[in-house]
Amino acid sequence: MMALATVVAIAGTLLSACGGASSSDNSSKKEKKVKIGMVTDLGGVNDKSFNQSAWEGLQSFAKKNDLSAGTKTDDDVRYLQSTQATDYTPNLNQLIHQNFNLVFGVGYLMAGDMTKVAQQNPKANLAIIDSAIVDKSNKPLKNVASITFKEEQGSFLVGVVAGLTTKTNKIGFVGGINSELIKKFENGFKAGVKSVNPKAEIYSQYAGAFDAPDKGQAIAATMYGKGADIIYQAAGATGNGVFTEAKSEKKDGKKVWVIGVDRDQYEEGLPENVTLTSMVKRVDKAVNDVSQQTKDGHFPGGQILSFGLKEDGVGIASSKQNVSKDIINQVNGYKEKIIDGSIKVPTTDKEFKAFKS
Incomplete structure (x- = not known):
C-alpha cells in the first residue's frame, strides 16, 4: 500500500493547528469507486454452477467494498448475459467502452474472443476463468489475468x-x-x-x-x-x-x-x-481475490493463476450431509x-x- 508522503502529513498537522483544516480537505478525499464487469457464457448467471459462482464472488466483493451490484447501467459491479457465442465479443467490448476497471469473461469457450478483444484494447484490464490467454509466441498477454483451477x-x-x-x-x-x-x-x-x-x-x-x-x-x-x-x-x-x-x-x-x-x-x-x-x-473466491487486487492497484495482468487443493481453490463440499x-x-x-x-x-x-x- 502506498503511504502518504511525510510532507503531506506535516502540512495537514500545521493546517489543523491553524484552524484551516476541515473534514473535506485533501487528506480525506472520497475514494474513487472501482467498476467491475462480468460476461457470462451460455449457461447464464443462474446456471447453479460456475457462472453463478463467479457472480456470487463479485456480489461478495461489492458488499465488502460498499458497491452496487446488478444489471443496471449505473451499477458499480455488473454482469452481461450471453445467449449465444456471438455475444461474447460485443459484451466484452461494451463493458470496456463503459470504462470498467476490470472485465471478467467466464469460461474457456470465451478464450478466442478474449484474446482478440485484449489485443484490440491493450489498456483494458481483463480476466478469464478456465483458460490461459497467450499471444502467438505463447507468452501471456499483459492485460489479461488467466484464472485456472486444478x-x-x-x-x-x-x-x-x-x-x-x-x-x-x-x-x-x-x-x-x-x-x-x-x-x-x-x-x-x-x-x-x-x-x-x-x-x-x-x-x-x-x-x-x-x-x-x-x-x-x-x-x-x-x-x-x-x-x-x-x-x-x-x-x-x-x-x-x-x-x-x-x-x-x-x-x-x-x-x-x-x-x-x-x-x-x-x-x-x-x-x-x-x-x-x-x-x-472456488470460482467465487478467485474472482473476489482478483477484483480486490485490482481495486488495490495490483491487477495481476500477464499472470496465469492456478488454484488447487493447496490454495483451497478446489475441494469437497463442506455440507457432506450424505457422506x-x-x-x-x-x-x-x-x-x-x-x-x-x-x-x-x-x-x-x-x-x-x-x-x-
Whole structure:
C-alpha cells in the first residue's frame, strides 16, 4: 500500500493547528469507486454452477467494498448475459467502452474472443476463468489475468467418495463439452474411484453442450438404467438435467445419487435428497481475490493463476450431509497425499491409463 508522503502529513498537522483544516480537505478525499464487469457464457448467471459462482464472488466483493451490484447501467459491479457465442465479443467490448476497471469473461469457450478483444484494447484490464490467454509466441498477454483451477484434484476426492459409496459398483460421469478442461474432471474422478474400488465400472458420456439440461437428463436416465447408482456431472446447466432425473428415479423408489460440481449443490438435490456431495471449485473466491487486487492497484495482468487443493481453490463440499465420517477421513488422507505430491492426479486419458496401470 502506498503511504502518504511525510510532507503531506506535516502540512495537514500545521493546517489543523491553524484552524484551516476541515473534514473535506485533501487528506480525506472520497475514494474513487472501482467498476467491475462480468460476461457470462451460455449457461447464464443462474446456471447453479460456475457462472453463478463467479457472480456470487463479485456480489461478495461489492458488499465488502460498499458497491452496487446488478444489471443496471449505473451499477458499480455488473454482469452481461450471453445467449449465444456471438455475444461474447460485443459484451466484452461494451463493458470496456463503459470504462470498467476490470472485465471478467467466464469460461474457456470465451478464450478466442478474449484474446482478440485484449489485443484490440491493450489498456483494458481483463480476466478469464478456465483458460490461459497467450499471444502467438505463447507468452501471456499483459492485460489479461488467466484464472485456472486444478479440477482433477477435487474430482479425485469425490471419486474416492463415489468408489467407497457405490452399492452396484457402477458409476457414471456426465460431461458438458468434450474438451481438455472437462477431461480433467473426468480423469481425476475416475482415478479417485479406481484408487479405492478397482472393480468399479465407470460410464462416461458427453452431452456436447453446457446449456442442455434435457440432454443431461437423457444421459442420466440411460446410466441409471444400466445400474449406475452415482453420477458425477461436470456439465454446467446441462447437469441440472442429471439432478432432475435422479429425483425422478428416487421418487420411483431407486436409491441413486448425484455428485454436484463447481459449488455446493446440496440444495439442487432437494426435496428428494439426491446430492451425495459436490466438487467445489472456488470460482467465487478467485474472482473476489482478483477484483480486490485490482481495486488495490495490483491487477495481476500477464499472470496465469492456478488454484488447487493447496490454495483451497478446489475441494469437497463442506455440507457432506450424505457422506459418512469414515469416508471423509479417507478422503482427507488422499487430500494430504495429493498436496504433498505423493499422488499425481491424471488430467488426460493417457495419464489416466498410466495411473491405472
